[in-house]
Amino acid sequence: HEKVKVILQIYPFNKKIKGDSKKVVDFIEIEDITEKASLCRCWKSEKWPYCDGAHGPHNRLTGDNLGPVVVRHKQK
Numbered sequence: 374h375e376k377v378k379v380i381l382q383i384y385p386f387n388k389k390i391k392g393d394s395k396k397v398v399d400f401i402e403i404e405d406i407t408e409k410a411s412l413c414r415c416w417k418s419e420k421w422p423y424c425d426g427a428h429g430p431h432n433r434l435t436g437d438n439l440g441p442v443v444v445r446h447k448q449k
């Protein structure tokens with residue numbers, strides 16, 4: 374029962390972001406990224422499309438290993 378409960382908590386991945394949209398697409402202007410931007414891939418961030426650390430509790434609950442993609446300027 375615990376496994377079923379965890380699975381039901383996982384699907385669908387997106388439980389809250391732009392629920393009225395058929396597909397969630399976001400645009401970030403490259404020029405607006407000053408140093409770096411961490412983009413959420415777990416669908417749980419309150420600061421979507423940016424990561425706010427919400428992947429941590431998700432990973433602890435599910436054993437998953439999700440994390441953001443970090444977009445940054447090339448290191449010199």
Ligand code: FES
Binds near residue numbers: 414416427428
């Ligand atoms: Fe979603 Fe960090 S909050 S990847």
